[in-house]
Amino acid sequence: MSEPTHELERLISRHLDDEATADERRELNAHLRRDPAAAALFQEYADLDREVQGALRSALGRSPFRCVPPWQRTVRVLALAAAACVAVMFWSLPGRERTAPARQGTAQAGSWFAPLPAAGDTLVKRPARFDRPEIRFTRPRTDWVVIPSDTPGEFLVIEVSHVPTRTVRVHKDF
Amino acid sequence: MTNATADVEMAQGLISPAQRGTRAAVERMIREHDGWVRGVIFATTGRRDLVDDVAQHVWSQVWQRLDSLHDPRRLRSWLYAIARNAAIDASQERKRRGAVGLEHVADGLGDGGHPAPLRLLAGGELRETLLRAVEALPGLYREPFVLRHLEDWSYAEISGLLGLSVETVETRLVRARRLLREMLEGKVDR
Numbered sequence: 262m263s264e265p266t267h268e269l270e271r272l273i274s275r276h277l278d279d280e281a282t283a284d285e286r287r288e289l290n291a292h293l294r295r296d297p298a299a300a301a302l303f304q305e306y307a308d309l310d311r312e313v314q315g316a317l318r319s320a321l322g323r324s325p326f327r328c329v330p331p332w333q334r335t336v337r338v339l340a341l342a343a344a345a346c347v348a349v350m351f352w353s354l355p356g357r358e359r360t361a362p363a364r365q366g367t368a369q370a371g372s373w374f375a376p377l378p379a380a381g382d383t384l385v386k387r388p389a390r391f392d393r394p395e396i397r398f399t400r401p402r403t404d405w406v407v408i409p410s411d412t413p414g415e416f417l418v419i420e421v422s423h424v425p426t427r428t429v430r431v432h433k434d435f
Numbered sequence: 436m437t438n439a440t441a442d443v444e445m446a447q448g449l450i451s452p453a454q455r456g457t458r459a460a461v462e463r464m465i466r467e468h469d470g471w472v473r474g475v476i477f478a479t480t481g482r483r484d485l486v487d488d489v490a491q492h493v494w495s496q497v498w499q500r501l502d503s504l505h506d507p508r509r510l511r512s513w514l515y516a517i518a519r520n521a522a523i524d525a526s527q528e529r530k531r532r533g534a535v536g537l538e539h540v541a542d543g544l545g546d547g548g549h550p551a552p553l554r555l556l557a558g559g560e561l562r563e564t565l566l567r568a569v570e571a572l573p574g575l576y577r578e579p580f581v582l583r584h585l586e587d588w589s590y591a592e593i594s595g596l597l598g599l600s601v602e603t604v605e606t607r608l609v610r611a612r613r614l615l616r617e618m619l620e621g622k623v624d625r
Contacts, residue, residue, distance in 0.1 A: 278583060280589065319562065
């Protein structure tokens with residue numbers, strides 16, 4: 262490989278690694294402006310670097326982004342706090358039964374806690390009295406789905422835990 | 436405060452509690468160092484399928500031998516030695532069992548000088564090809580390359596860990612990039 266190309270590759274490499282000095286950056290920029298082939302080479306190395314970095318971080322269990330900036334952490338904390346407030350708000354809605362429905366023994370038919378019909382009974386489909394919007398809270402490890410029942414102030418909360426998985430290659434060992 | 440000073444202070448605040456068996460300190464140590472330790476394992480073996488198991492082995496060794504680390508400033512090099520040795524052992528064990536060697540990784544990178552145009556490949560396929568190319572790099576180029584790209588380490592940090600001069604690290608990174616570019620010529624979408 263010719264000496265000028267080697268020097269150009271060294272400058273590109275230093276630039277991509279954030280190691281280039283101000284002089285080296287100026288020199289590289291001047292070179293790229295006057296030589297389209299050099300600019301193409303720079304672009305090729307930059308693309309390669311970006312793709313390989315993403316592939317390596319993804320394959321070895323690293324996030325494509327090195328770390329979460331502080332402002333993102335703050336936003337996440339605020340979002341979680343807001344989700345918690347909404348959950349508390351649902352929990353303390355006026356009209357919500359304070360005693361457990363099972364103890365009352367007379368849970369209404371529209372309640373999530375109404376007893377199941379005895380075997381042999383016929384299930385009659387009845388239209389919901391109002392739309393049941395679904396509210397979903399999503400976190401990396403758990404989802405919560407909140408569905409209001411026909412009984413005002415009563416909600417079905419479904420917690421879905423994400424099961425962490427990993428692939429393990431199994432080898433035959435005789 | 437320089438990064439190095441901050442690292443030393445962080446290590447000093449971490450090692451003693453970890454040596455006393457404080458679980459939170461051990462967890463923090465793993466969280467902070469697991470990334471590059473996995474990078475070293477991958478760079479040493481050139482095999483992704485070994486990384487999880489060897490990393491687990493490394494951390495169990497660290498847990499058992501933590502008392503032998505007397506100088507917190509040496510945490511990185513101490514971890515590096517454990518990770519590298521464990522990776523070499525795992526590679527040799529794999530070879531003894533007759534598993535496929537490193538030669539397999541170059542498969543599919545090209546077909547006798549007429550590489551398929553990978554710019555047409557889907558993301559997953561392209562990623563696989565790139566990783567195979569990195570695996571096919573000679574170990575001495577792969578190690579600084581992986582540490583640089585996985586952890587964004589500076590030349591000084593890499594040279595400190597690998598015991599090389601900064602100039603050698605720089606040269607190896609230039610050559611690693613050139614080799615990758617030659618292997619993947621025309622295959623990366625732009």
